[in-house]
Amino acid sequence: MTTTERTPVAAPATSAPHQPAGGVNTHCPYCALQCGMTVTGKQVAPREFPTNRGGLCQKGWTSGALLDSAARLTTPLMRTGGQLRPASWDTALDHVAAKITGIQREYGPDGVAVFGGGGLTNEKAYLLGKFARVALRTSQVDYNGRFCMSSAAAAGMRAFGLDRGLPFPVTDLDEADAVLLVGANPAETMPPFMRHLDPSGLIVIDPRRTATAEQASLHLQPAPGTDLALALGILHSVVADGFLDQSYVDERTAGFEDVWRIVARWWPEHVERVTGVSAAEQRRAGAMLATARNAYLLTGRGTEQHATGADTVTAWINLALALGLPGRRGSGFGCITGQGNGQGGREHGQKADQLPGYRKIDDPAAREHVAGVWGVHPADLPGPGRSAYELLDALGEQAGPRGLLVFGSNVVVSAPHSAHVTDRLDALDMLVVADIVLSETAQRADVVLPITQWAEEEGTLTNLEGRILHRRRALAPPDGVRTDLEVLHALAGLLGQPPERFPSDPETVFAELGAASAGGPADYSGVNYPRLRAGEALHWPVPAGSDGTPRMFLDRFAHPDGRARFVPVEHVGPAESPDDDYPLRATTGRVLAHYQSGAQTRLVSELMRAVPESFVEVHPDTAARAGLCDGARATVASRRGTVCVTVRCVPSMRPDVLFLPFHFPGEQSANLLTNPALDPTSRMPEFKVCAARLEAA
Ligand code: SF4
Numbered sequence: 001m002t003t004t005e006r007t008p009v010a011a012p013a014t015s016a017p018h019q020p021a022g023g024v025n026t027h028c029p030y031c032a033l034q035c036g037m038t039v040t041g042k043q044v045a046p047r048e049f050p051t052n053r054g055g056l057c058q059k060g061w062t063s064g065a066l067l068d069s070a071a072r073l074t075t076p077l078m079r080t081g082g083q084l085r086p087a088s089w090d091t092a093l094d095h096v097a098a099k100i101t102g103i104q105r106e107y108g109p110d111g112v113a114v115f116g117g118g119g120l121t122n123e124k125a126y127l128l129g130k131f132a133r134v135a136l137r138t139s140q141v142d143y144n145g146r147f148c149m150s151s152a153a154a155a156g157m158r159a160f161g162l163d164r165g166l167p168f169p170v171t172d173l174d175e176a177d178a179v180l181l182v183g184a185n186p187a188e189t190m191p192p193f194m195r196h197l198d199p200s201g202l203i204v205i206d207p208r209r210t211a212t213a214e215q216a217s218l219h220l221q222p223a224p225g226t227d228l229a230l231a232l233g234i235l236h237s238v239v240a241d242g243f244l245d246q247s248y249v250d251e252r253t254a255g256f257e258d259v260w261r262i263v264a265r266w267w268p269e270h271v272e273r274v275t276g277v278s279a280a281e282q283r284r285a286g287a288m289l290a291t292a293r294n295a296y297l298l299t300g301r302g303t304e305q306h307a308t309g310a311d312t313v314t315a316w317i318n319l320a321l322a323l324g325l326p327g328r329r330g331s332g333f334g335c336i337t338g339q340g341n342g343q344g345g346r347e348h349g350q351k352a353d354q355l356p357g358y359r360k361i362d363d364p365a366a367r368e369h370v371a372g373v374w375g376v377h378p379a380d381l382p383g384p385g386r387s388a389y390e391l392l393d394a395l396g397e398q399a400g401p402r403g404l405l406v407f408g409s410n411v412v413v414s415a416p417h418s419a420h421v422t423d424r425l426d427a428l429d430m431l432v433v434a435d436i437v438l439s440e441t442a443q444r445a446d447v448v449l450p451i452t453q454w455a456e457e458e459g460t461l462t463n464l465e466g467r468i469l470h471r472r473r474a475l476a477p478p479d480g481v482r483t484d485l486e487v488l489h490a491l492a493g494l495l496g497q498p499p500e501r502f503p504s505d506p507e508t509v510f511a512e513l514g515a516a517s518a519g520g521p522a523d524y525s526g527v528n529y530p531r532l533r534a535g536e537a538l539h540w541p542v543p544a545g546s547d548g549t550p551r552m553f554l555d556r557f558a559h560p561d562g563r564a565r566f567v568p569v570e571h572v573g574p575a576e577s578p579d580d581d582y583p584l585r586a587t588t589g590r591v592l593a594h595y596q597s598g599a600q601t602r603l604v605s606e607l608m609r610a611v612p613e614s615f616v617e618v619h620p621d622t623a624a625r626a627g628l629c630d631g632a633r634a635t636v637a638s639r640r641g642t643v644c645v646t647v648r649c650v651p652s653m654r655p656d657v658l659f660l661p662f663h664f665p666g667e668q669s670a671n672l673l674t675n676p677a678l679d680p681t682s683r684m685p686e687f688k689v690c691a692a693r694l695e696a697a
Pocket of ligand 1: 060190
């Protein structure tokens with residue numbers, strides 16, 4: 001098929017679907033808690049749902065403002081004469097298809113890459129991965145979830161044989177007597193989650209005294225990049241104080257002796273010197289968990305976003321196994337997923353090493369199964385490609401991709417070492433961005449494709465507890481936009497694919513996803529839209545005929561022998577240490593009012609009034625040493641870049657630590673500073689610590 005032939009595309013609806021009198025029940029567009037909400041007109045209101053219990057955070061409450069934002073894109077844009085100018089869909093898609101064809105003719109299939117997102121629905125993530133492997137035949141596909149949960153996923157895979165963020169429903173936490181939260185700040189990132197935690201048994205490990213730490217009965221405040229050592233110290237104290245669950249270790253695990261050989265050297269007083277957390281606090285944390293009737297250990301991005309992230313999560317899993325928590329009703333270990341579809345997004349094939357159903361792309365049986373569903377020969381599927389940062393780093397280079405299609409990601413703000421990533425984007429022969437607004441990444445594109453957003457389209461997401469949710473279409477999109485599925489359908493057709501191979505109807509795509517996932521670790525084959533519309537609680541795996549799996553590992557773990565693995569890990573510290581030029585440690589995170597790169601929340605006036613700009617949190621003594629006071633303008637510099645932000649003096653900060661939120665662009669962008677040192681297993685960058693210097697602006 002030539003690029004001038006048309007593939008039929010369903011015209012977007014131009015009138016609002018009939019909304020029932022009480023509105024349309026759906027879920028929040030933002031984080032992985034996926035709070036239940038009702039959309040009436042363009043107003044949102046909370047509704048009762050197990051994860052949020054009728055609550056919403058400020059982001060959720062104001063999410064209706066996105067639906068009539070003046071910044072909304074409603075026509076494709078093409079760069080001519082250096083400017084982005086309106087174009088018709090036919091012109092834009094023809095141009096993209098022609099450029100893809102030309103680039104691949106010159107550089108081969110891997111000359112074009114695809115970058116997805118953890119906020120895409122399951123259907124979009126699935127079709128995007130299929131589009132890359134079948135329509136483009138490129139191995140160069142990855143997504144921003146690599147920056148979010150890949151270290152937890154890698155650690156969970158090697159310990160339990162399977163990765164599901166929370167292998168139990170969130171509501172199980174209601175019965176907990178003790179919960180240890182490591183590197184997570186749900187009081188700001190997902191406030192309704194706090195309804196499931198009892199402050200009297202809450203232990204928080206975080207270098208900052210966060211809003212979550214404020215509510216805890218015990219807060220341990222290690223130096224950034226030392227929490228692996230802290231896990232070793234607490235595990236040492238658990239064993240030394242007689243709290244090892246020996247019968248659980250004997251019956252359900254393997255490898256404890258190898259771990260103990262390392263842990264034996266990390267007695268709490270030694271760990272205190274490395275982390276700054278007192279030996280007494282380490283022992284108290286271990287005892288609180290060990291003596292609780294129901295105890296949980298949960299990790300977040302603070303644990304993961306290190307060059308040793310997978311090992312750090314593993315160290316906490318080792319502690320949980322020693323206490324006998326995973327796979328036991330009323331106790332457990334879990335990782336809190338961040339992005340709205342962070343769980344589903346990493347299961348269905350937009351990851352460089354993966355095929356749908358959480359299958360490995362280098363597994364011959366997986367390739368054969370998925371190729372059969374897709375109607376192609378297994379040998380025609382490419383192998384594993386570059387991970388997210390490695391992909392961005394290679395753009396425009398001699399052996400790297402020359403064209404990039406971005407769906408659901410704003411890498412100019414969200415990628416580490418962002419000035420370098422921006423340079424690489426600018427070196428491309430073609431950058432295509434599909435988005436609802438002109439994000440910082442879209443501003444650099446050659447072609448921008450305007451797409452529908454959450455309440456204007458139907459799809460499924462998988463929340464932080466592995467529950468598959470139905471996102472209903474609540475209102476019609478504005479004229480001129482298309483769904484991502486329609487865009488992929490049209491582009492695939494222009495690239496010569498049969499139209500039926502890339503359906504644009506989400507229910508049809510989901511049915512195919514179910515078939516592709518059948519028999520895989522994340523099996524969705526027993527799920528269908530009628531079950532989801534009926535509100536059934538279906539936690540994967542859901543093989544055909546099953547009612548799902550709310551709690552995993554109760555009888556056995558997913559390794560062939562049914563045992564969980566203790567995995568020996570050593571503390572090595574951050575990839576970059578403070579020195580005379582950069583004497584402090586900068587860490588990054590989120591604030592209540594904003595979400596990820598801020599591309600959506602910076603459009604909401606109420607959220608911008610709450611936090612209109614970036615800042616640096618610093619101990620007053622550290623600020624004074626730099627000649628700064630609260631409210632002053634400061635520069636924070638690392639070996640990669642400099643940001644200019646307002647000082648917030650916070651007495652509870654460690655004197656050696658700076659904190660910056662990462663939601664803001666331009667000279668305030670925290671990722672100008674961050675270190676792209678990658679974890680060797682997960683390939684996750686070290687967002688959470690880099691050496692830095694604070695000065696007056
Ligand atoms: Fe709930 Fe997260 Fe949305 Fe806030 S952002 S309302 S916590 S889903």
